[in-house]
Amino acid sequence: MLIGAPTARALSNQGANITGVLYSCDITTHPDDCTRVDFDNDVDVLVENKENQWMGVTVQSQGPGGKIVTCAHRYQRLLFPNTPQEARDITGRCYMLSQDLSIDSL
Secondary structure, eight states, rough: OEEEETTOOOGGGGGGSSSSSSEEOSSOTTOOOEEEOOOOOOOOTEEOOOOOOOOEEEOOOOOOOOSSEEEEETTEEEEEESTOHHHHHHOEEEEETTSSBOOOOO
16 A cells, blocks of 8 residues: 655755655555655755645556556756746655656556
């Protein structure tokens, strides 16, 4: 089972406090049977801001053997960072994952 957690804590190298995350969980009665899906783990602070991006707010699957899409609709691209003209475009960002939960290159 895949679970989006849009207000989950960030990893230390993501340059934010809260980024959101996608979890993969086995369907059991044990609460520790979920693992963080490994993607979107770093940041380029000169061109993006992931604070409160809400990764996992959207999670869609094509079903067994299919692709998965997960999105952060509050992801921001920075324009002219650290200048008086600095601007932020809230563009959002989506990832397509393969069945093995790796980023799909297509």
